[in-house]
Amino acid sequence: MSTIINIENLSKTYHRDAEELQVLKSINMQVENGEFLALMGPSGSGKSTLLNMIAGLDTPTSGKVTICGSELSQMNESQLAGWRSQHVGFIFQFYNLMPVLTAYENVELPLHLINLSKEERDKKIRLALNLVGLPDRMDHYPNQLSGGQQQRVAIARAIVTDPSIIVADEPTGDLDRKSAEEILNLMVRFNKELGKTIIMVTHDPHAAGRAHIKKHLDKGTLNGA
Amino acid sequence: MIIKLIARNVFRHKLRAILTILGVAIAVSSFGFIRTVITAWYIGVEASSSNRIVTRNAISIGFPLPLAYKNKLESTPDVLEVTYANWFGGIYKDPGNFFAQFAIDPVSYFNVYPEYEVRPEQMQAFLKDRSGAIVGQKLAERYGWKVGDIVPLTGTIYEGDWDFTIRGLYKGAKKSADETIFFFHWKYLDERVAEIFPDFTGNVGFYIATIDNPDNAALVCQGIDERFKNSANETLTETESAFQLSFVTMSSAIISSLEIVSFVIIAIIMLVLANTMVMSARERTSEYAVIKTLGFQPGFIYAMIVGESLLLSSLGALLGLLITFPIVNGFADAVGSFFPSFDISTMTLIAAVIATLVVGALSGIMPAIRAAHLNIIDGLRQLS
């Protein structure tokens, strides 16, 4: 297996007024292609910041983040945006669906960033919604769906562009046990069947248990487990 | 306590508060502006004196009356003094330079119009110069004229080129007095007419007379018109204010559309304020729920929201009044000569402030009702 994520000596410092807050301290981490990794740790441990670095949402203060062969720390903002649209799929705790768009349109959203014909788009959207088991909810708006269903739409949105990495930030944090189970099952399935590399931040040990590897962050340093 | 809450709430969204105040201010100033335009239209009516009546040809103002009517008018009971004037309608350099020019009988005219004050030595100089002129102070300022300057006019009714020498300036004793008129000798006009159209001499545009008792005006007017009934030139006599008003009603269509627009403006103030208040109130739903939970009465919430709306509107009104002045002055420069006087009246300012405050209170009421009757449980739920 090849290394898809390579993090070397990553540090992140925030400045708030005169105070300096070092959130990440010289992190080194490699993730193999097709891996399912759970990042755990108490709040304030820096796990979300690390996730943001991997997703190309935030830039490191020092160190290198190389993902799929691209050195993220060298990219400017619009390059990062373009890179994200091709390589990363996002799953958020609060789903973050556009309330004004239907399930179908929400899944379609990232496809607007890629040049595709209408037919190709339609095919991909239907496939993604089928994979998450919601082919009959396409024309529903988010507020007409349950939390679990909304998160499944969000997962469909994350995989519709066929990214190599899926980044999930507390994907089950806002869900009941049954829905959470469904979501985790979907993620495991996409990891196994489609070979997606998944990085999941969670503090639910049960959710973390479904991943291959668990890593703990505490006060900005990584403890492999 | 409530004052503190209102004051802090108003500027919680600084940008929004500033924008709202600005929006209200702009609407208030345009309201003031349009009202000023409407007032300017009526300036002639306002300047009228209740003891003056105007006699003109019954056909229309464009037709003259014979000079011989002067004696007849003077002999009418209740009439004190009679004077006359002709509209000259000359052009000074460019047709855009509009101002009123009247050929007058000098002595009687200034007796009938005591509000036009001329210094005695200047009056003497004017009386001595056949082609002299007396001009309003404002008019002289507008074109930079001084006593002794020669003003050339091109006649549009009385054709030819006319040169007048300014012999004096007049000042209005009342604020409403029009200080933009150009007066010259009727005799001079008549002499020139005799050269071109000898058949048309001795014509007077209209007569103005003072009467001893304003309450008698209607009867006096009727008496004069009856006297000239079936004569060669029938007359139409009315009070000076009715005469002036007839000019205003000619453009009544324009004035009424302006009035409509001024109400539209009030609607706009309402929209801007209501928009902000609805938005703020909705964002603070959970806070209102907390306040109610603490045991405050709905009246407190009313006072809070309406108070905030009133504060916004009064700040807007204040700023609006301040910017009304430059706007009005700018417009006065642009249309300059169109109105003899273009001043913002106190009434306009008061009307603008009252309208804004009423609108301010009204725009607060709708969101206040919603907030005051809010179900606490629903409101609190928004907190999470």
Next chain:
Amino acid sequence: MKLPLNYSAKSLFVRKTTTIVTIFGISLVSFVYAAVLMLSGGIKETLVQTGSPDNAIIIQRSSITETTSSLTRDHANILKSYPGIARNAEGRLIATPEVMVIVNLKKKDSDDMVNAPLRGTETNVFDLRQNVKLIEGRMFTPGTSEIVVGAAARRNYEQCKIGDKLFFGKREWNVVGVFDAGRTGFDSEVWGDTEQFMQAFRRPLYSSMTVKLTDQEAFENYQALADNDKRLRVDVKQEQQFYADQSENIAGFIRILGTVVTTIFSIGAIIGAMITMYAAVANRTREIGTLQALGFSRKSILLGFLIESSLLAMIGGLIGLLVASGLSQFSISTVNFDSFSEMEFRFSLTTETITNVLLFALFMGFSGGFLPAVRAARLKVVDALRSV
């Protein structure tokens, strides 16, 4: 890399109240702007159409209106003797000296008086003014107290139906016909026999003479002849120009007033749109963060919000325009400051007005939306995602 249009469009209707309020505000401003353009356009149109391109009007030198101008019979004869005047089918010169006076008539359904323009003319006037047609009754008989009235005159003045009697110049006049002069100043006039009017008003002078010329070249010749004739002191003007000049003051006044009012209003509307769009950005911070995370660039987010506010404004503009287009059914009758006579104007809706109003609405939406859109685009993705 564009945000889908339906995202912008649908987002507008999430916040129904403020969106509707803002649209209403913009439509009010667009309406006022459209009304002003339509009115000043209508005034211009009316006065320009009053003149015919081949006609020349001769008035006393420096006179601005016909009512203040005088020409003697001798002058008229001299003016008829110049070459270049067209002839009608019977071979008669098309040259009509006319007398123009203003009389006070009662306004319909009101106690107000109007300055009604009265034109003494000849029965062959239709050769001169081919856009004027008799639509009811018949032409007046020369030498009698018969008159015909324009369609707008019949609409706006009391006692102007066929069979009615009008009283002016110490005589009674019988209305025997109605003519339609389209959207021209003539439509508000009352026409009768020149000689009869001269007698009634004891004014043995013409006001003006209008001639139909054979062609454009003839006009210049004709003008030069009149200018150089020592017996005359007159101005020769193209009829169209003459009437167009009379629209300058009133159309200019309405335009300036209207511009001031709409400028002030539009600032108000821009502020309204700004408040709405700022609130939209604030409420959708997390949505914006998500869009950025998905890979939408700052530029496309900026564009998305600009499109949203432009859409808002376009809807407002269209509503304003739609309501204003209803105005073209109406006309207003008012005094023209230049000629001091009553004239009926219509609100005229041209494609130019439509484009101007829509562009103006777009401008309001764009300016109102720009700063909020910049704020949206500048949100930091990490912070935006964290916002509730």
